[in-house]
Amino acid sequence: xxxxxxxRADAAxxxxxxxxxxxxxxxxxxxxxxxxxxxxAAAGVGKGTVFHRFGSRMxxxxxxxxxxxxxxxEAVASGPPPLGPGAPPxxxxxxxxxxxxxxxxxxxxxxxxxxxxxxxTPRPEWKEQNGHRDxxxxxDSADHAPGSRDGHPVYRFWHGHTSTLIAARRPDLDGxxxxxxxxxxxxxxxxxxxxxxxxxxxxxxxxRVMAAGMLASPAPT
Amino acid sequence: xxxxxxxRADAAxxxxxxxxxxxxxxxxxxxxxxxxxxxxAAAGVGKGTVFHRFGSRMxxxxxxxxxxxxxxxEAVASGPPPLGPGAPPxxxxxxxxxxxxxxxxxxxxxxxxxxxxxxxTPRPEWKEQNGHRDxxxxxDSADHAPGSRDGHPVYRFWHGHTSTLIAARRPDLDGxxxxxxxxxxxxxxxxxxxxxxxxxxxxxxxxRVMAAGMLASPAPT
DNA sequence: GGACAACTGGACCGTCGGTCAAGTACGTTC
DNA sequence: GAACGTACTTGACCGACGGTCCAGTTGTCC
Numbered sequence: 001x002x003x004x005x006x007x008r009a010d011a012a013x014x015x016x017x018x019x020x021x022x023x024x025x026x027x028x029x030x031x032x033x034x035x036x037x038x039x040x041a042a043a044g045v046g047k048g049t050v051f052h053r054f055g056s057r058m059x060x061x062x063x064x065x066x067x068x069x070x071x072x073x074e075a076v077a078s079g080p081p082p083l084g085p086g087a088p089p090x091x092x093x094x095x096x097x098x099x100x101x102x103x104x105x106x107x108x109x110x111x112x113x114x115x116x117x118x119x120x121t122p123r124p125e126w127k128e129q130n131g132h133r134d135x136x137x138x139x140d141s142a143d144h145a146p147g148s149r150d151g152h153p154v155y156r157f158w159h160g161h162t163s164t165l166i167a168a169r170r171p172d173l174d175g176x177x178x179x180x181x182x183x184x185x186x187x188x189x190x191x192x193x194x195x196x197x198x199x200x201x202x203x204x205x206x207x208r209v210m211a212a213g214m215l216a217s218p219a220p221t
Numbered sequence: 222x223x224x225x226x227x228x229r230a231d232a233a234x235x236x237x238x239x240x241x242x243x244x245x246x247x248x249x250x251x252x253x254x255x256x257x258x259x260x261x262a263a264a265g266v267g268k269g270t271v272f273h274r275f276g277s278r279m280x281x282x283x284x285x286x287x288x289x290x291x292x293x294x295e296a297v298a299s300g301p302p303p304l305g306p307g308a309p310p311x312x313x314x315x316x317x318x319x320x321x322x323x324x325x326x327x328x329x330x331x332x333x334x335x336x337x338x339x340x341x342t343p344r345p346e347w348k349e350q351n352g353h354r355d356x357x358x359x360x361d362s363a364d365h366a367p368g369s370r371d372g373h374p375v376y377r378f379w380h381g382h383t384s385t386l387i388a389a390r391r392p393d394l395d396g397x398x399x400x401x402x403x404x405x406x407x408x409x410x411x412x413x414x415x416x417x418x419x420x421x422x423x424x425x426x427x428x429r430v431m432a433a434g435m436l437a438s439p440a441p442t
Numbered sequence: 443g444g445a446c447a448a449c450t451g452g453a454c455c456g457t458c459g460g461t462c463a464a465g466t467a468c469g470t471t472c
Numbered sequence: 473g474a475a476c477g478t479a480c481t482t483g484a485c486c487g488a489c490g491g492t493c494c495a496g497t498t499g500t501c502c
Contacts, residue, residue: 011448035489036489037488048494052449053449057490177424181406185406188402188405191398191402203398213431213434213437214435235481257460269483278459278460
């Protein structure tokens with residue numbers, strides 16, 4: 001099989017510049033307020049370049065999110081407890097929620113933007129002309145089929161892990177859905193605003209309360 | 222004092238037509254996918270009329286939501302228990318969450334759309350049926366004071382009621398935030414999808430689990 | 443150093459939310 | 473029932489934005 005040529009040096013430089021510019025913009029504005037032209041300008045490249053590399057607005061966000069979430073994914077899969085394997089489910093869940101709050105807090109509303117982009121992309125189909133290899137694995141990053149998408153990989157991983165932990169402790173509950181609910185709260189405006197005000201720990205605390213209450217043994221009544 | 226004149230007959234007719242058309246469109250599509258032109262066409266009026274009556278995309282959504290939520294507000298304030306006053310907080314909360322799931326289920330994603338629009342709208346306040354002068358001031362885009370707007374009235378009411386009920390039973394918790402988390406889940410994509418598949422009762426059940434776990438007396442640990 | 447593909451940039455397109463000035467018709471008053 | 477003031481209606485128009493296209497540039501391989 002033909003191994004892909006190495007990414008050209010200038011392309012790599014620009015890709016990094018775009019990602020960095022986006023991060024910077026994201027630190028100051030909500031994702032919906034950032035236009036692709038702004039990103040291009042901030043990165044010092046043409047708009048076409050941005051689209052060439054990332055395919056679409058959402059592609060950019062996904063790529064960025066993926067990068068940010070990578071470390072967490074690693075830590076969960078093979079890091080030390082309580083985040084990694086080895087600790088009891090409730091402790092792992094707590095640690096995981098804390099970690100997620102941290103990631104989301106440093107990327108205001110990115111998650112939310114992704115969630116909506118999923119529905120909002122009017123894109124009927126995806127032209128396969130893009131050499132879409134953003135920072136490594138992207139086996140499935142191209143499957144933006146409107147029908148089949150359950151969210152992007154990062155969300156899928158977060159949700160899968162959360163619901164697994166819930167199910168481990170309380171198989172009688174609807175872990176799948178509870179995980180969506182827990183994670184879904186990170187998309188809401190008021191919560192985002194809280195994060196913007198730097199009250200991440202307050203959010204983490206309440207999330208812990210919810211998780212604990214839910215995992216506690218069934219009410220004696 | 223001059224009373225506001227009655228709404229003109231044609232205006233009333235058009236307002237109803239617009240609201241109805243929006244509802245109809247909303248039954249088939251997500252709010253973000255509906256363009257104002259579409260609404261106007263479906264209602265059989267000019268685009269200008271829609272904007273004249275509702276001020277903006279969000280104004281329309283708010284008006285619609287308000288109408289839908291009115292009955293619930295009444296029931297909570299002065300209806301029979303468990304929704305109305307008289308029942309213990311946990312029962313009222315459960316009933317209230319069920320009712321909200323029902324309302325949201327019949328208005329796909331409206332809440333979510335509002336939540337997001339909240340950040341994007343320049344419209345500071347909206348009187349029910351106002352002679353609304355929208356020309357002239359173009360300085361309005363500067364007035365979204367990030368602190369002052371906590372979402373639209375409907376959300377404020379829902380949140381206020383929820384957090385009050387939580388606080389009544391568990392004053393030691395961060396009821397404000399927990400209410401946002403609970404309500405926020407109704408904005409997330411996966412949950413919306415669930416609702417679209419008609420699994421509202423499944424959602425209601427899980428919400429009850431969360432609420433119950435949270436209101437249960439503090440863990441003995 | 444030559445050839446070729448990958449990459450780049452920005453003019454361009456269609457759509458959308460929102461505006462406006464001119465026209466229309468409702469309700470009132472005599 | 474005619475005349476009148478005004479609330480209401482309209483659709484062309486505007487600026488912005490996401491996304492496309494392709495001619496020109498540049499890095500890489502031989």
